[in-house]
Amino acid sequence: MNAPVPPPLGEVVAAASSGRPAVRTTCPYCGVGCGVLATLDGQGGALIAGDPEHPANFGRLCSKGSALGETLGLETRLLHPMAREGDGPLLRIGWGTALDRIASAFRDTIDRHGPDSVALYLSGQLLTEDYYAANKLAKGFLGTANVDTNSRLCMASSVAGHRRAFGSDTVPGCYEDLDEADLVVLVGSNAAWCHPVLFRRIEAARARRGTRVVVIDPRRTATGDEADLFLPVRAGMDSIVFSGLLVRLAEHGALDDAYIAAHTSGFEATLAAARELAPDVATAARAAGVEAEALEEFYRLFERTERVVTCYSQGVNQSAQGTDKVNAIINCHLATGRIGRPGMGPFSLTGQPNAMGGREVGGLANQLAAHMDFSPGSVDRVGRFWQAPHMATREGLKAVALFDAIAAGKVKALWVMGTNPAVSLPRADGVREALRGLDFLAVSDNVAANDTLGCRPHLVLPALAWGEKDGTVTNSERRISRQRAFLSPPGEAKADWWAIAQVGKRLGHAAAFKWRSAAEVFREHAALSAFENGGTRDFDLSGLAGLDDAAFDALAPVQWPVRGAGESKRFFAEGGFYTSDRKACFVPPRRPELARATSEAYPFLLNTGRIRDQWHTMTRSGLSPRLGAHLPVPFAEINAEDAARLGITDGAMVRVASAHGALAVEARLAAGQPRGTVFVPIHWSEATSSCGRLGALVAGDTDPASGQPEAKATPVTLVPVEMPFRGFVLSRQAMTPPPAQWWARATLDGAIAYILADDRPPQDWLHAWLGDETGAVRLDDAGAGRYRFADFDEAGRIRLVAFVERSDRRLDWSGALSWFADEERDIARRGQVLSGRAESGGACGPVICACHGVAQDSIEAFIAGNPAAGLAGIGAALKAGTNCGSCIPELRRLLARTEPALG
Structure with missing residues (x-):
């Protein structure tokens, strides 16, 4: 008998801030799985707040979650199916034609080369229902287990470790x-x-x-x-x-x-x-x-x-x-x-919002749905449940091996959903070439441009984005939460599970893919988890398999297993493991050694990771002005002694190169960076930097048990790059990158910024690009290598500012940015912007607290006037550090500067 449904939180609650109803949903960023209240603002966007009743966050959000409302615009969205004929451009087509092409391409490829010649590459950004549909299609009806996910790059070693031990x-x-x-x-x-x-x-x-x-x-x-x-x-x-x-x-x-x-x-x-x-x-x-x-x-x-x-x-x-x-x-x-x-x-601690949900439905190539594996008994069980005519019987190719097989011509047709492998995979330049060589490449995404879409796919499908999706995700503590739609689908964007189901029907499997809603997919997923289980498998949603649509809509966050009332939400305190003898296995680790050692040619180890306010390849977080101001350029953290030996100064440009690729980034001397190592963040792509794409450098050696690639220890070399001219362009509207040798793009409050570096005087390249605009003001000092330009529209609002000058570090734009307020400028005052100072007389400096937009100079001014106030005083006066707290370490460093004076 099904267990009672957990008491619902309800889909809609009152939002006191606006008087409009707020929709309870879940954040689309990391695996914490924070609850979010989204309230339509009446202008196509939404006000975002943490859900105080969600047990993952109790109302708190990080800087990225707090800024979600700034990422909901349609300027970067893919809105219609598009297809390419030969070497021609992508042209709009109808959904029916697009789905026919996928079905035909998969059918023809399998007929000619067998089922393992086709593959799907998925994402922890997908909802569980999308993941389930994709795995059912591939592993049960196409006959291939070549279905893997970018979660392979994040947590596959945890999965393998759990399975070996538990x-x-x-x-x-x-x-x-x-x-x-x-x-x-x-x-x-x-x-x-x-x-x-x-x-x-x-x-x-x-x-x-x-x-x-x-x-x-x-x-x-x-x-x-x-x-x-x-x-x-x-x-x-x-x-x-x-x-x-x-x-x-x-x-x-x-x-x-x-x-x-x-x-x-x-x-x-x-x-x-x-x-x-x-x-x-x-x-x-x-x-x-x-x-x-x-x-x-x-x-x-x-x-x-x-x-x-x-x-x-x-x-x-x-x-x-x-x-x-x-x-x-x-x-x-x-x-x-x-x-x-x-x-x-x-x-x-998982990295993506639904990495766990993907694991539950077999999103990894070496697993089947409902935490089952490719043992004969599990293959038979899943095949019977699905009534699958072409059940895959062995593990498929894990992510790195999958793209190696694409490069070798063994995999000929690929469908990518919700991820950007041309940036995120190791040896990313090789991945690009492999994608371009496919007989058929389809990409489902919600953005109109990214590096993978630049690899000339044959077909592009518009997917729903956060705020439009409806389904479930599972966080790091096994808690299933609803992602609910509060925005209407734009253009012709569709749910991924729907597109997969339509392809399944076109391949002749209409009865297996007859879902009409995400709720129906979820019920089937829950039913499979219970099928012939009887406590032999950990993953069991039998208590949710009978949810009707209304109960699914109102589903409260719930941890699995969900079998009956009163069950523990922790495992293994009294044993009960899922091995054949129900005992956990101790596993002796091998003697550790790096997959690749440093050498005279590559004497440093490259470590990679995330920064505070950005996410993956910035297709979402890069749209937020408050997130763009903290660390706006790609950089390399280097030990100060290493930098001194190499002649690299703080803020200078540096080239980081491995045997597979190279990038050029800004040097940041960091006390916490060990000697002989360098740290570079993962977030920049071809869309946001000229030479900051990290994936091209990473060697990609894989763990033998998990197939997860090494991303923390690639041998590299560091070389200073002479670019004595540094600058920026601020534009009120989107623009193509300036013709600088090096640039990085950031979204700021009121303007798009391009940060520039070059070894040529700006008079040689910037002047001609800017032209002689009517109403513009200019400072041109060729002797000093300084060039400043500001242009205004017909209403007197500043349109564009460009500063380039000889400098050994990035120029501060905050003063010029303050001029991008909407008021008109008197002609006599327009030249003041060329001073680079804010109208108040001082630049505001970098943003420290992204949640509340608090700049460094405001914090330093407060500390100077209140040296004994501490963190609590800063929070009370400026709100910095009072939301997610991720800026607290930086606040402490600023406070530490005053300690000698206090002593």
Whole structure:
């Protein structure tokens, strides 16, 4: 009998701020899965607030979530199906014709080359219903398991580690464990920037119960700055740290022998392997590159603190040793029985909004839906449930191998949905060439232009965007939440599950793809999870399989499993694992070594990751002015000693090159960057920079268990680039990039910015591009290498400003930007903009708090006048740091500058 449906929050609640109804939905950014209240503003957009009743965030949003309302415009949207004939341009076609072409291309390719000649490449941005439909089509009706996802690049090593240890891809704990832990260990996770809402929960626990925070990371990030203990582990050596911890726990009698005996297998062999890797603290410290005293302190904290949560993210997963790192962490929790109980357990922090949902429906090429694998029994079970005529019987190609097969001509037809592989995959230049060589390439997306769409697809389909989608997502704690539509679909945009179903019907499978709504897809997904389950599989939504449409619409956030009332939302406190003997497996990690070592030609290790206010390749977050002002250009963080040796100064241009590609970015000297390493963020693409695309450099060696590519340790070289002329162009309207040798694009409040660098005087290239506009004012000092230009429209509003001059660092645009207010300018005052000063007399400097738009000079001025105010005083006066808190580390650095004066 189906369990009762959880009490609904309701789809619509009153929004006191506007008097309009607010729709409860879920944020489309990271895996935290924050609840959002979206209220239509009457102008085609929406007001965004955190949902105080959602158990993931209780009303908090990070800077990106807070700025979602600024990303809802249609200027960049793909609105109609488009197709290309031969080498011609994309031309508008009807949906019927487009769907016929996909079906025909897949059918013909399979007839000629077999089912493994076709593939789908999906995204953690898809809703669970989209993911389910795609996997059903490919694995049950096309007969191929070549269905993988960009989530392979984020968390596949966690999946593999879970399956090796638990027999299933099960996250044992929940967010409440962060509230109840006495020690939180963050491994390879810059949670203060990448999962700030969860990090605020950790900080609240620290304030309430004295929770200690240990951060283990090669790079000292904003999270490391907030830690009680920071361990700067050498790249790839995390499993050494946790093998040493296992040895320490055994030698100090800190094991839970009863739990090990009753609920696990393989402990003795794993402990023996750990002793070979790290027989004592001194050996572990040398191998891991940390101080022995600091490592001893961590071991002592873990040993003596029962309630420990170990959170890990991309620094663990995105590694050629990622799965071993995951299992080394899990080993320590199994050995102490610290799993599945309040305030304890290993916890994977996922990067995408629906990476978990994709895992649930078989979004990875080595899995089937409902957490089943390719064992004969599971293949038979899923095939019978789907009544599938062409059931795939073996694993498909994982992401990196899939694109290698495309390049080799083995995969000939590909459908890409909601992702940008020409930027995000390793060896991205090779990926571009592979995409261009396909016999058939279809792309479903909601943007009209990105790097993948630049690879000349044969067919482009307009997908729904956030705010228009309707379905479900699952966050890092296994909590299913509704994404509800509050905007009408623009143009001819359609749901991805609908497009997939239409292709399935055209291939002759109308009965299997007869869904009329996302609710119907969800019911089938839930029913499959319950099919012949009986408690043998972790993933079970039997209590939701009977939801009618109204109950689906009103579905409250709910953690799986959902079988009946009163079941625990944590796993494994009393065993019950999903292996054949129901015992967890200890897994001995291999001796870690980097997939590729540095050399004389490539003496540095490249680390990659995210920044605070941007997301993936910026097709959404790059539209927000408040997010564009914090870190507006691609950069490389470099150790100051390394930079001095190479003649690289802070703010100068630097070339970073690997054996696979190169980029040019701005140098940032960072105290937390270890010697011999460099950090470059992932976000810039061909659309937002001339030479900041990182994926082309990444080597892409993969973890043998998970297939996840290494993104944290590619050997590179650093070379200073002489570009003595720096500048910017601010334009009220979108424009093509200026003819500078180097540029980066950012969206600001009131203007689009192009940041420029060149080795030529601006008079040689900028003057001709700007022309002699009527009403323009100009400062042209060729002797000093300075050129400034401002143009005004007929109403007297400033239209465009360009500043270029000889400088060793990026110019500050904030003064010129202040002139982009809408009021008219008296002709006599127009020349003042060329001073570069704001009308108030001072530039406002970079934005520190994106949530509330608080600039650095305002904060510094407040601190100067109130030196004892501290964080609380800044928050009370300026609101900085009071929302998501991701700017708090920077606020603390600004406060620290006043400490000598206070002393």
